[in-house]
Amino acid sequence: MLQNQITIKTLVIVLFITTLYGCKNEPKTPIDFPTLSEQDKRLSENALASMEVADGLYLELFASEPMVTNPTNMAIDAKGRIWLCEARNYRLFANPDNSYDDTGDRILILEDTNGDGKADTSKVFYQGEDINAALGIAVLGNKVIISVSPNVFVFSDEDGDDLPDSKEILFSGIEGVDHDHGVHAFVFGPDGRLYFNFGNNGEQLLDKKGKAVKDMYGQEIIANGKPYREGMAFRMNLDGSNLEVLGHNFRNPFEIAIDSYGGLWQSDNDDDGNRGTRINHIMEYGNYGYRDLSTGASWQERRTGWEIEIPKRHWHLNDPGTVPNLLQTGSGSPCGILVYEDDMLPQKFHNQLIHAEPGHNVVRSYIIDESGAGYTAKVENLVKSKDDWFRPDDVTIAPDGSLFISDWYDGGVGGHKAEDIAKGRIYRLSTNQEYRPVSINPNTEDGATKGILSGNMDVFYQSWQKLYSMGEASEPLLKGLVAKGGIAKARAFWLGLQIPTKSNEYIEMALKDEDPKFRIQGIRMARYKGKENLEKYLSILTNDKSQQVRREMAIALRHIGTKTAAEQWANLALQHTAGDRWYLEALGIGGDLFPDLYFNTWKNKVGDNWKSEAGKEIVWRVGAKESVPMMVDLIEDKNVPSSKLASYFRAFDFKDHPNKNNYLINMLAWNHPLQNQIQAYAIGKMDPTFVHGSSKHIKIVKEVLPKIEGTPEWIMAIKNLDLKNQNEALLRVVVNGTNKDIGKEAANILFNNNGAPLIDEFLNSKVPESSKIAVMDMLNGISNPAAIELLKKNITNKGLSHAVTRKMIETLGNTGSGQHELYQLLEDGELAEEYKTTAVLKLMTSWNNEIRTKAPKFLSTQGEGTLNIAALAERKGNALHGKEIYSTYCSSCHLAADTGIEFGPELSDIGNKLSKQFLYSSIIYPSTGINFGFEGYSFKMKDGKAYTGYILSRTEDEITIKMMGGTQKTLELKDIAEQEALEQSLMTQGLAQIMLEQDLVDLVEYLGTLKVDALE
Known part of the structure; x- marks a missing residue:
């Protein structure tokens, strides 16, 4: 209200x-x-x-176009001035109509000189092509840090004239140039260190000379799985030393928020269309599950026990070693985030997260509560707009405690498309309409003592530096702050830590505090000092009553690896409560580097009680060798719940033991109440070399297969073990299977195993038409030459019905090689008139420019000429008819409201994410708005085959792609002759030019209704 x-x-x-x-x-x-x-x-x-x-x-409009255009990130200095990164030159490669400014993008300084709440002056701090579409800005005294892949720049303004006197490179080589998934903003923490992150397109950190950067533990910062994957969060000293990876395997975290106690918070974007965006509390050194931690496989690749709900499946939450999410927020495009530690906003927002969510045109607060060793959160909206162009992308606290909101203001958000490059807005949210920045001089003792309590980063930074520079002389001031309690006390503790003669005293003060928040901070302070005395400090908290404190203790033990540390870890493990995934993952993080030492110490302590529910979870999570036979014991238990088996067997993917394969194959001969399930899971977990190395092993496995035919475990076993002579069974699953995903996988294997004649025989038999159409669904996206030849031959078979033939045309048109054959059928005049529209629609999805542009010539009628997007956006359409149009034109590549094929981005929430104008633009000019992760690639193989699709996962040896029709294909790198990134979208090109204009209007009207309720 x-x-x-x-x-x-x-x-x-x-x-x-x-x-x-x-x-x-x-x-x-x-x-x-x-x-x-x-x-x-x-x-x-x-x-x-x-x-x-x-x-x-x-809420007041502080600034708007033409003063501001396309703000991406924002900072506010100690004077209350707003600093902005602009992105007028955002992705010009995808937006060629944008008016490129060859002087580059700007860093602006906006100021309200008369206190009326509106900016009245604007100046350019810096402009250049080297900061085009920068994603981050931090103003810290006379330093300005700009994050813009491939570099992080540090500008210095030594004389205070609001012009840089120097520009240095802090980091280089970061991938994601002109890309939303590159490097993001820096944040100054209460511990005096800098925090930042990059998305999964960042990939690496190099120093200013181009040399690989290593973290403080000697690991190169590169997302190759050894050990880090995908997006990462970092911490370092102000000069860049002692860099740490605080978490990895994110998709695209936009910013880090840090509270006064050292707690870290972050949002993360899902693969577009999967309603899986999330908020994370960062448990340091954790894996956050965007890809398979062991293999790097996409969340879309089948795995044992994956969640039914895609938003949960998306983050590998069923895997041991994945930190749980604080909150999943559905669809969206999460951006700037902070912890509000000031006092202007109402009390309920104090010390809570505030977050810009442009996908739903809202600025939210997440009200956090503790839950066991972790947290829960509920949502409170601060600002929500009826304007679907309102795209808040950052939030920042001013010196007076008011909240500023930057607004990208566009018809869409993210991807490669900018609908408008001339607009942008800044808002101020407050309880006082007059904007009078608090006058604090952080260079004085009194000013620094006041400024250290500010929520404004620059005021806080300058005050921190003043008190830090005072050394022991700051002690009386720090004692006064400690007496105030709350964030004053927390910030004073961090500063006291910096005084060499007093650091131990402040650590012990924090560790012995009655409030667990300070004890948690004390652990973080002790870690800051190094691991030498860490065990001694942690001994102060033995058997602490707070699960949150014990969580932090477990994490603190990660890099120690001594017998004393193992004893402390074991003691913490004994206090684990079943069902507390946060605590369990903290134990895992703490024990991952020394799993055998820590785990065996616990095992000796717990004795026969390890089979408690809490003990079973520890066995499941920790990767120690000894945990493997213990997992076997849990599965062999006659009372093991059926619901636990998938999770137990998934754990084997993260454990190693010299006898693991023998344990698994012996399971096949058990006499167990759940034997069928156990056999199904066990055969898929064996190493192929082990199975094929013995005819006895092969015989045992093949005896099990008929019992589990058609199940996910069956298809995984056939694929993983590369089992042959299964064609009859594969055909049965293709024809009779109720699970389309499994059926498609079975069809692909069948063709690879020379099973095309079986499909041909079925299609030309007297089975019902509906059965043949259902089989065509299973063949979508299969580019095996035998499958292409089969479809081509049968399309001209006049003995098949119209419906079956049309379905065959669609199926043939869902692969690159199939499109060539389909186009040739048109060229040769072998396709009947009644099938030409279906064929042309499929060919207009081709990455081959000649096919794509020439296909419409085979139609007798075409669209209605030049389209005016602005005029179209004003028209009202018929959504019901639009749904029919969607089924005709879009459902073969997109899923919406549980209808269609999951190839391109899911559209179930597209009405929330894109404005009507942006929807028209995306349909008419699809290649200007390719969603990240859906960029197309073509692969030419050494054997002459060709494949087209987008990349799901990449390892050292292979690439897995998803092709039209939704089929996945794994390509061995050694077999790829040529790989090429496609400039064009895999979405239909020029679709609007062959549609009736009213059909296009109706389609967009229907797409606008596809909305999943925003999280409230």
């Missing part, structure tokens, strides 16, 4: 207007935002009319 601070005597009409708009300088005539034209909705003077603001808060 919208509400502003007004007196009881205010006129009813004013109350109505204020309630509607929640802002200062309300218009005299109420504006009904939804009734405005699309053009009028874009005007900045109507922006506040779209906003819903939380109780007790004012």
